[in-house]
Amino acid sequence: MIESFLRGRVTVTVGDITQQRVDAIVNAANSTLLGGGGVDGAIHRAGGSQILEECREIRRSRFPEGLPTGEAVITSGGNLPAPYVIHTVGPIRGAEGGRDVELLAACYWNSLALAVQHNLSSVAFPSISTGAYRYPREEAAAVSSKAIEDFLTADNTLKQVRLVFYQMGDARLFSENHKFRNGA
Numbered sequence: 537m538i539e540s541f542l543r544g545r546v547t548v549t550v551g552d553i554t555q556q557r558v559d560a561i562v563n564a565a566n567s568t569l570l571g572g573g574g575v576d577g578a579i580h581r582a583g584g585s586q587i588l589e590e591c592r593e594i595r596r597s598r599f600p601e602g603l604p605t606g607e608a609v610i611t612s613g614g615n616l617p618a619p620y621v622i623h624t625v626g627p628i629r630g631a632e633g634g635r636d637v638e639l640l641a642a643c644y645w646n647s648l649a650l651a652v653q654h655n656l657s658s659v660a661f662p663s664i665s666t667g668a669y670r671y672p673r674e675e676a677a678a679v680s681s682k683a684i685e686d687f688l689t690a691d692n693t694l695k696q697v698r699l700v701f702y703q704m705g706d707a708r709l710f711s712e713n714h715k716f717r718n719g720a
């Protein structure tokens with residue numbers, strides 16, 4: 537663990553999201569919910585076919601047109617250490633008609649709300665949209681930290697929100713650009 541905020545409720549770490557031992561890990565999915573590369577590919581590879589089957593059922597029964605950007609859905613974790621996966625679709629930089637910030641914040645807010653609805657107490661996020669979706673890491677740090685702090689200020693059930701970066705450099709960029717008000 538590299539850094540913590542909000543009296544330890546938020547922690548920053550470097551690692552692989554698929555190996556996090558929390559109640560739910562968040563997937564940086566696309567609207568098809570049928571897998572992809574990056575985080576999405578890693579989670580489906582490590583989690584196994586059960587996750588994909590549940591995603592297909594969610595598409596069939598609730599989102600035939602695909603999961604809208606900013607929304608979140610939950611499946612089991614399959615073979616993952618985490619019992620649940622929360623799938624959310626991040627904004628593609630420059631392709632959301634100027635709604636990038638609002639949609640990225642919605643990914644974090646809606647994922648946390650879903651965790652609370654399922655009585656979970658620990659959630660791990662990758663850095664949503666900062667890979668294939670080309671969201672600048674510095675800007676994403678400001679948006680994600682503000683959304684997380686706003687949510688946790690109003691909620692007292694979530695005990696741990698872990699921000700998992702794949703590279704130390706990404707974690708450092710986050711540390712330099714986050715907007716958390718309360719210290720460690």
Ligand code: APR
Pocket residue numbers: 551552553554564565566571572573574575576577578626662663664665666667668669670671700701702703706
């Ligand atoms: N664990 C933690 N972080 C990871 C991992 C991993 N195993 N793999 C990649 N990352 C980091 C990347 O370095 C990046 O900073 O997660 C961040 C998000 O990158 P992407 O996975 O590319 O996600 P995103 O930018 O939201 O693009 C989503 O890519 O994989 C496809 O199906 C996915 O179409 C969707 C798009």
